[in-house]
Amino acid sequence: MSGIKMEGTSAPTVRRDPYEVLSVSRDSSDQEIKTAYRKLALKYHPDKNASNPEASELFKEVAYSYNILSDPEKRRQYDMAGFEAIEAEGMDMEIDLSNLGTVNTMFAALFSKLGVPIKTTISANVLEEALNGTVTVRPLPIGTSVSGKVEKQNAHFFGVTISDEQAEAGIVVRVTSAAQSKFKLLYFEHDANGGYGLALQEDSEKAGKVTSAGMYFLHFQVYRMDSTVNALAMAKDPEAAFFKRLEGLQPCEVSELKAGTHIFAVYGDNFFKPASYTIEALCAKTYEDTTHKLQDIEAQILRKRNELRQFETEYRKALARFQEVTNRYSQEKQSVDELLKQRDSIHSSFTVTRTVATISGSGSGHFSNGSSSKLSGEDFKADSPSEDGSSDSKEKYSKRKWFNLNLKGSDKK
Numbered sequence: 356m357s358g359i360k361m362e363g364t365s366a367p368t369v370r371r372d373p374y375e376v377l378s379v380s381r382d383s384s385d386q387e388i389k390t391a392y393r394k395l396a397l398k399y400h401p402d403k404n405a406s407n408p409e410a411s412e413l414f415k416e417v418a419y420s421y422n423i424l425s426d427p428e429k430r431r432q433y434d435m436a437g438f439e440a441i442e443a444e445g446m447d448m449e450i451d452l453s454n455l456g457t458v459n460t461m462f463a464a465l466f467s468k469l470g471v472p473i474k475t476t477i478s479a480n481v482l483e484e485a486l487n488g489t490v491t492v493r494p495l496p497i498g499t500s501v502s503g504k505v506e507k508q509n510a511h512f513f514g515v516t517i518s519d520e521q522a523e524a525g526i527v528v529r530v531t532s533a534a535q536s537k538f539k540l541l542y543f544e545h546d547a548n549g550g551y552g553l554a555l556q557e558d559s560e561k562a563g564k565v566t567s568a569g570m571y572f573l574h575f576q577v578y579r580m581d582s583t584v585n586a587l588a589m590a591k592d593p594e595a596a597f598f599k600r601l602e603g604l605q606p607c608e609v610s611e612l613k614a615g616t617h618i619f620a621v622y623g624d625n626f627f628k629p630a631s632y633t634i635e636a637l638c639a640k641t642y643e644d645t646t647h648k649l650q651d652i653e654a655q656i657l658r659k660r661n662e663l664r665q666f667e668t669e670y671r672k673a674l675a676r677f678q679e680v681t682n683r684y685s686q687e688k689q690s691v692d693e694l695l696k697q698r699d700s701i702h703s704s705f706t707v708t709r710t711v712a713t714i715s716g717s718g719s720g721h722f723s724n725g726s727s728s729k730l731s732g733e734d735f736k737a738d739s740p741s742e743d744g745s746s747d748s749k750e751k752y753s754k755r756k757w758f759n760l761n762l763k764g765s766d767k768k
Contacts, residue, residue, distance in 0.1 A: 370438055373420035381434070385425070385608065392421040393552060397486070402479035475624055477539065477553070478508045485512070485543055485620075488550035492618060497521060500635035505623040507630070510541065512551075515636045516616045525573035525639030525646065526612050528619055532559065532566045536630035539622040540568040542609070551618050555609055559624070570619075572612045573639055575650050578604040578657075594674070598667040601660040 374381055377391040395417045397403075404410030423429045432440035484490050495501055495513040505511045517526055530540045538559045543551035557568040557579055571577040581603040623630040639646045 371416065371420075373423045373433065376416055376420040377424065379424075388421070388424050389554075389608070390552075392417060392425070396421075397479060397482055400479035400482075403483075477510075477541070477556070477622055481508070481510045481620075481622065482553060485510075485618075486546060486548070486550040486552060488546075488548070490551070490620075495619070495634065495636050497526070497636050497638050498641075500633050502631075502633045503621070504629045504631050505538070505621055507623045507625050507628065510620040510622040512543075512618060512620045513634060513636075514616045514618055517612060517614055517638075519614045521638045521640070522612055522614045525571075526617075527569065527571050527573070527637045527639060527642075528634070529567065529569040529637070530559070530621055530632050530634045532630065532632045533564070534631040535561065535564070535566045536632065537566065537624040537626075538568070538630040538632055539624055540570060540634075541620040541622055542570055543618040543620065545618075555607065556622075570607070571649070572610060573646055573649070574611045576610055576653070577607050577649070578653060579607055581605050594670070598663055598670075601656060601663060604656065604660060 374383075377388060377395065379388055379391050383391075396414065399410045399414040399417060401411050401414060404414075423433050490510075490512045492512045492514045493501070495515050497515065497517060501513070503511055515526070515528065528540065528542075530538065532538060536559070540557040540559075541553060542555040544554040546552045555570060557570060558581075559566040559568045560580070619634070619636075621630070621632050621634055
């Protein structure tokens with residue numbers, strides 16, 4: 356049914372050698388490893404082992420082992436130093452959550468709608484029917500398109516027949532959904548038993564107002580973008596969202612097709628409803644200029660990815676230094692503010708006003724600042740009515756004021 360690609364999922368407590376888990380030798384080719392994984396994943400798929408919890412654990416172990424050996428860099432690290440060389444917290448694993456209950460399905464659908472990358476596995480029933488060759492294959496001629504609607508966790512199969520000339524020029528198969536449905540584009544190789552084994556898969560990505568997925572068999576290495584790689588780490592660290600963005604580039608295992616009929620499928624990946632789609636098969640000969648541009652841009656992106664890996668180290672060092680300096684700035688600013696505050700406090704202690712106010716408040720009749728204060732106090736008392744507010748005092752005060760005014764007036768005369 357469904358599965359979610361989760362980051363940071365720990366491996367089994369007792370970790371077995373990935374080569375032992377997949378029953379392959381250390382010099383096995385990528386194709387041999389893929390074939391071994393495909394058989395074991397189908398054998399232990401929870402869809403087929405609902406009553407066997409041990410099978411679910413084995414499925415996870417197989418997925419974990421394939422996650423290491425299918426990645427050239429992780430495989431190299433493991434071969435050199437074992438599990439210690441692999442950062443378990445940074446590994447992405449595709450864990451199957453088959454037979455999801457309603458609550459889990461709604462949970463997964465919610466995160467998908469919010470834009471959190473969720474990568475689902477393909478139903479074991481679909482894989483088994485393809486392997487047995489019991490699926491219905493509809494023709495998809497080069498240069499044409501077919502529209503349809505596929506039920507969730509089901510697939511529509513198409514046969515694309517190409518000539519020698521078309522195979523030499525290169526083939527492109529694309530699927531789009533104007534309804535922005537979630538789907539997978541699958542490519543199957545012919546199996547020795549007469550069925551079809553899954554070789555490639557592309558998950559739909561939002562591109563403008565549509566969702567789309569494409570496979571490009573153009574005789575040069577084409578890369579697919581897996582947006583779920585380091586998704587959780589990117590969510591935790593805003594800077595990582597930029598530096599890890601190109602790490603999702605994964606090389607496609609198949610870069611060219613031979614003449615003959617090739618099997619593709621559109622898999623419904625919506626949680627609750629069918630997926631609407633349009634699939635088309637094209638010959639690259641009609642798009643020579645576009646093909647050359649793609650080859651050039653792929654090379655530029657790879658160079659840029661290597662540059663970013665080096666630049667990230669420089670950036671992290673500069674950022675750490677910047678944080679150190681800004682912390683020092685905050686501390687120094689606080690220190691200066693405190694010193695100036697103390698300085699202002701000391702300056703403000705040199706004042707008469709505060710001394711007078713303090714002494715007056717204590718009720719003392721003596722001043723500590725000399726005769727000038729005494730004189731000003733006496734003057735104030737002489738010029739002011741008595742505190743008891745008696746009529747005699749008021750009358751004397753009025754006469755004195757009247758006398759002074761008259762005196763001034765006579766002077767003018």
